[in-house]
Amino acid sequence: MNSHGSMVATGFGLIIIWVVLLDAFETVVLPRRVTRHFKLTAWFYRQTWIPWRRAARHIKTTARQQNFLGYFGPLSLILLLGFWAAGLIFGFGLVQYGIGGHEQLNKEPLTFGKIVYHSGETFFTLGYGDIVPTSGGARALSVIEAGMGFAFLGVVIGYIPVVYASFSRREIQISMLDARAGSPPSAVELLVRLAGRSEDPGVDQRVLDEVLRDWERWAGELLESHISYPVLSFFRSQHSNQSWLGALTTMLDVTSLVLTGIEGVHPGQAKLTFAMARHAAVDLAQVVNARYDSGAADRLPEEQFQGLRGALGAAGLRLRSDEYGRDKLAKLRSMYEPYAHSMGRNLMLALPPWRHAEKTRDNWQAGPWDRVIQARGLGALGQKPITPVGEDHF
Secondary structure: OOHHHHHHHHHHHHHHHHHHHHHHHHHHHOOOOOOOOOOHHHHHHHHHHHHHHHHHHOOOOHHHHHHHHHOHHHHHHHHHHHHHHHHHHHHHHHHHHHHOOEEEOOOOOOOHHHHHHHHHHHHOOOOOOOEEEOOHHHHHHHHHHHHHHHHHHHHHHHHHHHHHHHHHHHHHHHHHHHHHHOOOOOHHHHHHHHHHOOOOOOOOHHHHHHHHHHHHHHHHHHHHHHHHOHHHHHOOOOOOOOOHHHHHHHHHHHHHHHHHHEOOOOOHHHHHHHHHHHHHHHHHHHHOOOOOOOOOOOOOOHHHHHHHHHHHHHOOOOEOOOHHHHHHHHHHHHOOHHHHHHHHHHHOOOOOOOOOOOOOOOHHHOOOOHHHHHHHHHHHOOOOOOOOOOOOOO
């Protein structure tokens, strides 16, 4: 290779190494969102998520579709690490090819493909010895690349457990929402169930504030973890009718109703929870590269709003519904629903309803053996089978 070609190969190799190392640092180590227009990890996820999402649209069954989408998060994490490793190996191969100074034991001519192979065995510290660096620069570069391989292994060992620990913390709170707000969760169901646990009609202010305070902290942790580890946005919950976006939207719906005005309920804690949850919705919409959709469907048309008021009223919760109250609820909804809609469309996550039109069974109430167990147990007692467990709430 002539000197000009060597310089070009070396320069391109150094650029590739720098881009990969910077991207890995920003993704794994830097605890904040990068606003640069081009980011290698963001490009990687766009190129892999879009075709994966298109393939999922051809799956007709919702459960199977969600299962298929659920594979993307963990698989993409492994592919991203492999993508970084391949980029570093190729970059070091270009640099080694450019600087030269290698010999093969059988004295055959060294091609670029063989140099890339040598870069790979050096990166993973295999050390076969079939290609040997002979110059000082080639030897130094081999040592640096081998050290880079050890560092990469350390990243893999440390990065994956941290991601899964953050995922576990996120899912614990989502699972607890099942018994409080139904499956999928809804704002009306949460308020009605809280009211049903009070001795007097209406919601116990201390209980409501405690619940909202827990969700304020959860929204803060969600924002921090998903900005630090964007791949978590693609991790699905254990049940297809639950998601981090559904839980976040539900709490924004709940706090919007409280801030609109419910007789006897103080909105102090609701303001704090709404602010934190809305902050998370806005920032995470940028993390997942969501785009504003002006044609999104209305989640709360007039007919459903009247049904919402009626369901709350039956539980002793009187929602303010005059012109001021309606305007305030509309304003609060406009602050977060466009972001939630866009994220839901981009990630193929369904947004929760404001209220369930019909009574639904919670996830904890459903079991594959319930009907058989009850039919067998009651049959032994000579009684008729009763409604399976889960048809009624507490």
